[in-house]
Amino acid sequence: MGKFTTVVSIAIMIAFLAGTAIADIGRIKRVKGTASVERGGETLSATPGMVLEKQDVLVTGPDSRVSVTFIDNSRFSAGPDSRIVLETFDFDTTTHEGAFVSRVERGTLGIVSGQIAKQTPDAMRIHTPTSILGVRGTKFLVEVGQ
């Protein structure tokens, strides 16, 4: 019984550690106007310093902006009336290998790529409603058509 409890506690601890290690993919740095983060059906108000997780959705209102720096040093600036899904983010801080996939459903996004794209070209991808963009170490802008 004691052994079982120990095994369970260790399993929970590992799950918790792994969970916290994976959870933090970046932080909100700047907000102008109204910007929010949708997470698991909840809508949270975006504030500087807020920790982002994989599958969060960045949403901005009219005349609003939100910007993020990710843990691989890549940076986003989302313009007004935008909706950006942070679909996949896997990053090995030792090897810099990983995958970073975001979906710009509407609006405008300024992007500066980071270590994931530097280590592996096209490992960072931006999806629009019709296209897939592979990032090869760069700074660029995407505006989704109406």
Add this chain to the structure above:
Amino acid sequence: MSGFRQLACGLAVALLLSACGGRDKVFLLPHDDGTPSGAVALLGSTGETHHVIDRQYTEVLVSGKTVHKSDAVDPSDIQKNYGALLDHLPAPPKDYVLYFREGTVTVMPRSEPELTALLADVANRLGADVQVTGHTDTLGSAANNDRLSLKRANEIRRLLIEQGLDPKVVSAAGRGERELLVQTPDRTRHAENRRVVVTVR
């Protein structure tokens, strides 16, 4: 007649939609320091490259795997239409390199101003976070150097927390011998390569 007009309007609307809808604009820009940017590739569903966008200050209209238009634009037009968005990018992450007395967490006197500057940088950035990355020279095995560099980074992380940083914003990583400051052959002792880089972002 009215039936024909309706049909004509319907056609015009359909043409307009297909002409205007679903086309995304992509603009490649130079890096902040003015150096040319890399490229953006238009990919297919299995990751195959259909088109490479590698010209700066060019408005590229894309939908699906197709490039519809690629026209040079004036940098001042980008500034006018997207300047506010680009100015809202977070400040670039900044690296501070620290050197320590061998086998200690005592910062070398020459690294003290760097430590002061990095702490000030953290205080000045909104929502700052800090990553401590350890690097080794090429002496010893790669696996050992991964462990050693992470151990070193964790020691420096603790030092920064002692200096007042919030543990929640400081992370540690070890890059081993993957990112040498000075290129050397394998199994080479080199003080400049045994360093810790603190990235403030």
